[in-house]
Amino acid sequence: MNQQQTYLSPHSLSQLQTLPDFASPRNIFAVVDDSAYRNSGAEAVLASFWKAHRVTTFTDFRPNPQLDDVQKGLTVYQQAQPDVVIALGGGTAIDMAKLISGLAGQENPLLAIYGEEDLRPRQTKLIVIPTTAGTGSEATQFAVVYVDGKKYSLDHPSLLPDIAIIDPQLMATLPPAVTAATGLDAFCQAIESIWSVGATDESMRLACEAASLAYQYLPEATMSPTPESRAAMCRASNLAGRAINITRTTACHALSYPMTSSYGIPHGIAVALTLSPMLQFNSEVNDIDCADPRGPSDVRQRIGLILKALNASDVQDASNRILKLLKDVGCPASLSEAGITSREQIDRIIAAVNLQRMHNNPRQTTPETLVDLLYV
Ligand SMILES: [Zn+2]
Incomplete structure (x- = not known):
């Protein structure tokens, strides 16, 4: 099983910019729950971090991952050609980032969702920053996606995030x-x-x-x-x-x-x-x-x-x-x-x-x- 690095302490979000991955400017694809970003206080901590890198932000998705939102995200991802993916938000934002980064290498993402084709190893590093305490999605190799109202669960080692940054401070106002x-x-x-x-x-x-x-x-x-x-x-x-x-x-x-x-x-x-x-x-x-x-x-x-x-x-x-x-x-x-x-x-x-x-x-x-x- 893939190993994951976990940072869990008050204000651990500020450790993001000190990770060796960001010693030089990177091409980041950020899957962000907009309201969680503003309400959690992450905005103030990350403002200078985003400026130091080339960032494509994807916020256009609804609660509980929907296939058409994942497809929209995949299009933006392909255009951006990122080398690292960062998710910030609750279970939905994290699952969206797992799905987009995990499905990006598939010729036909739908076959992987239906379980008819194995997932290929993820091409990019995945860093997740939860803003709720409960789904545990930052620590699992699962992702849920709804296709025409039907729930599909993907379960594959390549969906496990590489790094989880869990900052209880982000949940202070939940x-x-x-x-x-x-x-x-x-x-x-x-x-x-x-x-x-x-x-x-x-x-x-x-x-x-x-x-x-x-x-x-x-x-x-x-x-x-x-x-x-x-x-x-x-x-x-x-x-x-x-x-x-x-x-x-x-x-x-x-x-x-x-x-x-x-x-x-x-x-x-x-x-x-x-x-x-x-x-x-x-x-x-x-x-x-x-x-x-x-x-x-x-x-x-x-x-x-x-x-x-x-x-x-x-x-x-x-x-x-x-x-x-x-x-x-x-x-x-x-x-x-x-x-x-x-x-x-x-x-x-x-x-x-x-x-x-x-x-x-x-x-x-x-x-x-x-x-x-x-x-x-
Ligand atoms: Zn549950």
């Missing part, structure tokens, strides 16, 4: 709703990574620390942020991203995509809504329905690590703690509180579930077990 939703995404990634069938010793080490940090600091980072709580959430998000880069996500993510696309529930809230019921469900794994070749006792042992990260005495206590966390950060704690109340809505979510992610769940599910879990 509104509570964004802090809560993105932080819950990191929290869920961490928990799902621990019980994932792909869990390894390394991923569990990363994910346990991420889960415990997010659990401890998300309420403060959301409701009365301090530099300490912002920095802790940056670290939680980065660790969770690195963990799911190894394990991939599971049932909560699988169920979340239709909640977001059909009912407009923000991604981080959509994943968190099923975390508590899924913890209870997975903890009851048995010999017959265990999807992890290591067996149910191994899964239960890892669920024990989740309880430890949440300081919980048992599964019921951990479930209650998750629900309390959701309430404490001002988010709905159940599907019905999020406006999903009818059996028909739940059936539609289950019918559209992402099976690839579902197969990473340690306990097998059926449409019937999912209805029992979600329709309460």
Whole structure:
């Protein structure tokens, strides 16, 4: 796997200009979320940096990467012929930069998006600067793109950024709703990574620390942020991203995509809504329905690590703690509180579930077990 350099500390953004890559003027393609750039304070830090290089800035894209925006970006990229790509923004800006730089070397980018052709190694260096703490996109080799409303996930080592610069200072002015939703995404990634069938010793080490940090600091980072709580959430998000880069996500993510696309529930809230019921469900794994070749006792042992990260005495206590966390950060704690109340809505979510992610769940599910879990 490619190695990544990570700079994570308050004011680490100022280290960008001191990287050896920028000792002489470079031809930079910058994928920038315009409002994040202005609101995060990055503009003031980077003004002199941009002047020292030849920069083509691409800002013309909508939230959640869309194919036509990626194609627009590819055209601008080809004209610019850059030797380094810098992304600044939330998950969308980072995914856009991964997609544009990753697809630029393909003869037919669409075939790579559809998974019919392997990605070629990226030609340019990719440096990413997140302005939210939660997607972990800076630490993963995944990128999402929507084609005619359908979601495609690319998963390839050449999409992993070379350098991540994570500066908690850039998140100082994030509104509570964004802090809560993105932080819950990191929290869920961490928990799902621990019980994932792909869990390894390394991923569990990363994910346990991420889960415990997010659990401890998300309420403060959301409701009365301090530099300490912002920095802790940056670290939680980065660790969770690195963990799911190894394990991939599971049932909560699988169920979340239709909640977001059909009912407009923000991604981080959509994943968190099923975390508590899924913890209870997975903890009851048995010999017959265990999807992890290591067996149910191994899964239960890892669920024990989740309880430890949440300081919980048992599964019921951990479930209650998750629900309390959701309430404490001002988010709905159940599907019905999020406006999903009818059996028909739940059936539609289950019918559209992402099976690839579902197969990473340690306990097998059926449409019937999912209805029992979600329709309460
Ligand atoms: Zn997520």
